[in-house]
Amino acid sequence: MACFGFRKYSFLLFYKMALPILAPPQFSFNKMFVPENRSLSLVSWNFINARQVKCKATNEVGNDDSQNIPRRSSIYQPSIWTNDYIQSLNSEFKDEIYAKKLRVLREEVRMMFNKMENEVDQLEFIDVLQRLGVDYHYTNEIKNILDNIYDTQTSKLNKNLHVTALHFRLLRQYGYHISTDIFVCFRDEICNLKKDQPDDVEGMLSMYEASFHSFEDETILDEARDFTTKFLKEYLNKHGDDNVTSLQISHALELHWRVPRWGARCFINIYEKQQNKNNVLLEFAKLDFNILQTIYQEELKYTSRWWKRTEIWEKLRFVRDRIVENYVWTVGMSFKSEFEYFRKVLTKVNSLITTIDDIYDVYGTLEELELFTEAIDRWNLNVVDTLPCYMKICYYALHHFVDEVEILNKTGYPITPYLKKQWTGLCKSYLTEAKWYHSGYTPTFDEYIENAWISISGPLVLIHAYFVIPHSFKQEDLVCLEENNNIIRYSAMISRLANDLGTSEREIETGDIPKSIQCYMKETGASEIEAREHVKSMIYTIWKKLNKESYSSSFSQSFIDISVNLSRMALFFYQHGDGYTIQDPEIQNRIQSLIWNPIPMDG
Structure with a gap:
């Protein structure tokens, strides 16, 4: 019954x-009234007046x-x-x-590609398009430029840390083979910076961002991330948040692995404050965001x-x-x-x-x-x-x-x-x-992880995604899906560890199994702080594996991007606690800015 x-329901009716x-x-393009934003103060009202059901x-x-x-x-x-x-x-x-x-506006921006006079201008233009979240409109143009830069690489870029780091990051991001050897010549420059030589803030920021695209055993990028992180934090302590450079640094340090749309929303606000901004490009990015x-x-x-x-x-x-x-x-x-x-x-x-x-x-x-x-x-x-x-x-x-x-x-x-x-x-x-x-x-740490990367639901989500995204279906992919290919496993493991960092405290209070942090503490005798640092270091290590797997995977780029972004979303929700379950104001503001608060347009 x-x-x-x-x-x-009968199958025919279903x-x-x-x-x-x-x-x-069905979309109707009629001009409509925009309702006032619902106040976040309603969070407390709803909580107090909600029916309490045990x-x-x-x-x-x-x-x-x-x-x-x-x-x-x-x-x-x-x-x-x-x-x-x-x-x-x-x-x-x-x-x-x-x-x-x-x-x-899209065509006006497209014409700008023809005005790029050199490789540096081209790289920086692609970088801005990417940060503003509109690079997806110009896939062919970007590929043509990067193909040419990759085929005609010269040593002249090595004279500038910012350009070299940007060159490395964009090429690796778009799947080109590029070695970390191009950074060897900058080791002396970093040493000089330690001796209070003039600060190359732009170069340090670019190097910091490039370091997150490393593979395993690329120690030079590990060293670069450690040093540039310290350098950029010291810069903020010295200069505060009173300039655009500081805003860019704060944006980068808060969370490098940002969700693309959220990153675009944040960078549009920063780009608008830059003196050398391109107003056409800015208007295009705002309008694209609002229409989406x-x-x-x-x-x-x-x-x-x-x-x-x-x-x-x-x-x-x-x-x-x-x-x-x-x-x-x-x-x-x-x-x-x-x-x-x-x-x-x-x-x-x-x-x-x-x-x-x-x-x-x-x-x-x-x-x-x-x-x-x-x-x-x-x-x-x-x-x-x-x-x-x-x-x-x-x-x-x-x-x-x-x-x-x-x-x-x-x-x-x-x-x-x-x-x-x-x-x-x-x-x-x-x-x-x-x-x-x-x-x-209480399971051992390894026993917990081996089950938890599945219970986080990453494999289920990604395999459903594979069958419904608009890409070319390949029957040979099915074997990889059945075996939970590494790109699925690594994405799920990052999601699990990020979830544990954010939800562990709440779930222990409400009564749940020990998470990775508690399993590690019991097994090693580590303090909670030490256990959390261990989990964070695991995220960095697994992300390197994910970078390499993304670089060499036979899956479509659409599926690769979705797999990586699944991990980014876990960090989005669990960066400061259990933002998914508790609905804290920070997450609510992020959601509103992504889904229904448009970016103000000039005029």
Whole structure:
């Protein structure tokens, strides 16, 4: 029997409904009123007035005769953004007049490529385009320039640290083979700087940024990062934040591995303050950012309506309601307009992951979790009657979602077996952690990591992404996907370690298994500070492996970029704590600036 009126649809009806559900939203380019921004002060109001629901069996989760079953309790703050508020989002930049203006500006910027007189100007122009977040409009032009620079490399660049570091970073970033030997001649210059010679701030900043594109065993870049970090911090202590250079340094030191759209938003503010800025380029970057926001708002409306239709949060009140955060995660992974379907699908993936995670971490008994894991492994709706009613809701939603993705699958190859395998693997990793928790077992550090890089859901997210992004499907990629290729593993491990650094304190307080920090402390006798430093050093090391894997991978560039950006998003949300669960004001401001607060335009 179905619970809460949740009935099994016939397959014909489901086919009829699924296609419009995932169809792209219809855009109307009419000028609309822009609502006032919702104040962050509502965070506290919503928290105080939200219905306080403890994790006991109630009418919200069905009559499973489980009122007397002891369950873990966790009261999560409801989302500060309701579906009604999300549906009210609007932007004047949906008007066709802005789209026309963007096309004109894009061509004006394209003409600037022909005015670059030398390699230095070309490199710096590409750098600015990249930082402003508009380089994706000029893929061919950039490739032609870098091809020429790579084919005609000369030693004249080696006389300038800034230019050499920029040359190295851009070529390596775009996949060209370039050695760190070009920096050997600058070791003496660094020594002279230590002796209070004139400061090459621009060179030090460029060298610092280049150092994050290192591979393993490139010690010269390790040395460069250590020294330039110290140098730039000393510069800030001396000069404060009263100039554009200081703002650039603060921007770089806060977090180098920035999410592209967030980095663009920050740099636009910095670039606007520069005396030598190009006003056409600045206007183009602002308008491009604002128009993309209108696309994001429509996609968020769609996914919020989907989330509301599932009724998961209304009926399973122990689950985190984080549809906005789940959508923003996908924007961070790929912001381009043509990735609309990817963002819609992956927002659903993220929401279902959170739901299942909370079932395992917060509400389910060990016996129930074993039943749920077995049901996922069997992947058959006939087994649903073995599950408690609250689990049936999630089980049906997951099955219907995977069926939708298969229906709209454009690869020409059945993908359900690959998706099912990932959901099964995720649930098995969750069950392992649940068994550790219920038995009071603390795993070794290596034992924890080997399970945790799967339980962070990175492999599941990336394999779903592979099948829905607009790229050329290659059957030979399937072997790498099945074996969890290194690019997937490294991205997931960084995400796990970043998550542990941000969430460990909260999860220990609320009751959870020991994370990497606690496992390392118990195994080595290290202090918490030492354990955290060890985890941070692991992130740097694994990122070098990820750099190398990205450089040599046979996957499409789109998939590589998404894999790297998954790790960037983990740092985005967990840099200063558990920004995903707690919804702190810093994360809320970042989300608003990314999704619905446009950049003011002059005039």
